[in-house]
Amino acid sequence: AQSVTQLGSHVSVSEGALVLLRCNYSSSVPPYLFWYVQYPNQGLQLLLKYTTGATLVKGINGFEAEFKKSETSFHLTKPSAHMSDAAEYFCAVSGIYQAGTALIFGKGTTLSVSS
Amino acid sequence: EAEVAQSPRYKITEKSQAVAFWCDPISGHATLYWYRQILGQGPELLVQFQDESVVDDSQLPKDRFSAERLKGVDSTLKIQPAELGDSAMYLCASSLERGSYRGYTFGSGTRLTVV
Numbered sequence: 505a506q507s508v509t510q511l512g513s514h515v516s517v518s519e520g521a522l523v524l525l526r527c528n529y530s531s532s533v534p535p536y537l538f539w540y541v542q543y544p545n546q547g548l549q550l551l552l553k554y555t556t557g558a559t560l561v562k563g564i565n566g567f568e569a570e571f572k573k574s575e576t577s578f579h580l581t582k583p584s585a586h587m588s589d590a591a592e593y594f595c596a597v598s599g600i601y602q603a604g605t606a607l608i609f610g611k612g613t614t615l616s617v618s619s
Numbered sequence: 620e621a622e623v624a625q626s627p628r629y630k631i632t633e634k635s636q637a638v639a640f641w642c643d644p645i646s647g648h649a650t651l652y653w654y655r656q657i658l659g660q661g662p663e664l665l666v667q668f669q670d671e672s673v674v675d676d677s678q679l680p681k682d683r684f685s686a687e688r689l690k691g692v693d694s695t696l697k698i699q700p701a702e703l704g705d706s707a708m709y710l711c712a713s714s715l716e717r718g719s720y721r722g723y724t725f726g727s728g729t730r731l732t733v734v
Contacts, residue, residue: 508661538722547623547710547725548662594661606652606675607723609661 506531506597510610518618523567523582525613527595530576537578538596538607539569548594554578565589590617621645623726625711631732637699640729644693644713650674651688652723653696656708665709668694701733 511526529535536555540548552563559571569580578595592614596607624643632638644651649670654662665684667675670691679686683702688694698705708730712723 540725545708545728545730547625547727548712549725550722553722596661606664606667607662609663611661612659 506535506608508595508597508608508610510593510595510613512613513611514614514616516616516618517585519587520584523580523585523589523615525580525593525595525615527569527578527580527610528576529578529595529597531597536598537569537571538598539563539567539578539580540594540596540609541565542592542594542612551580551593585615585617587617587619590615621724623711623713623724625709625726625729627729628727629730629732631734632701634703634733635700637697638701638731639695639697640709640711640731642694642696642711642726644711645724648713648715648724649691650714650716651694652712652714653686653694654710654712656710656728658707662710665696698731701731703733706731706733 507530509528517523538553539551541551542548551567552561554561554571562568567582569578571578592612594612595610598607626641651668653665655665656662666679666686668688671688684698686696708728710725710728712725714723
């Protein structure tokens with residue numbers, strides 16, 4: 505069984521500050537891990553993903569995440585927040601060997617950016 | 620950039636009425652997913668298709684929900700009768716193949732309000 509826990513339903517930062525959104529996963533098999541962003545009344549847009557290989561992955565809009573197997577974590581970071589980063593962020597997991605297994609999402613973290 | 624098309628974008632219906640949503644995945648994508656996203660929560664899988672076959676509908680409330688993908692291309696999700704608790708965003712996503720390492724492409728969703 506797989507699950508995702510996003511720590512903190514709401515994160516507030518100032519423009520230019522570091523963004524850190526936390527995600528911990530549970531998986532009985534090596535996972536694929538994803539971060540998606542959702543703007544109001546929109547679908548989900550893929551920010552980045554970890555499948556295999558390098559554990560530090562870079563995504564769009566300056567975001568990156570690091571897969572830490574020992575900590576079962578996949579936290580999302582961005583060095584300097586922009587106002588346009590305000591949105592809902594979802595961490596998701598799927599099983600690498602479970603063909604057909606759909607993405608399982610966390611409950612999401614709302615990022616607010618103040619000027 | 621290829622997109623997943625969904626319609627309508629917004630739908631208001633009275634409880635006990637029937638409602639249907641349509642999804643057209645990216646051309647060539649064999650796998651199609653319907654997710655339901657209640658306000659303030661992460662998306663939850665309702666049904667997954669591989670071509671025209673249902674792979675997973677374990678979370679689909681089959682007494683009132685039905686889904687089909689007759690020719691393995693576009694798909695329709697139906698609710699009959701609608702209940703107040705069905706108010707949510709219904710998201711369609713597609714992927715090239717089973718297994719999620721590429722991530723999914725999501726449509727913009729259909730926002731359903733049941734009154």
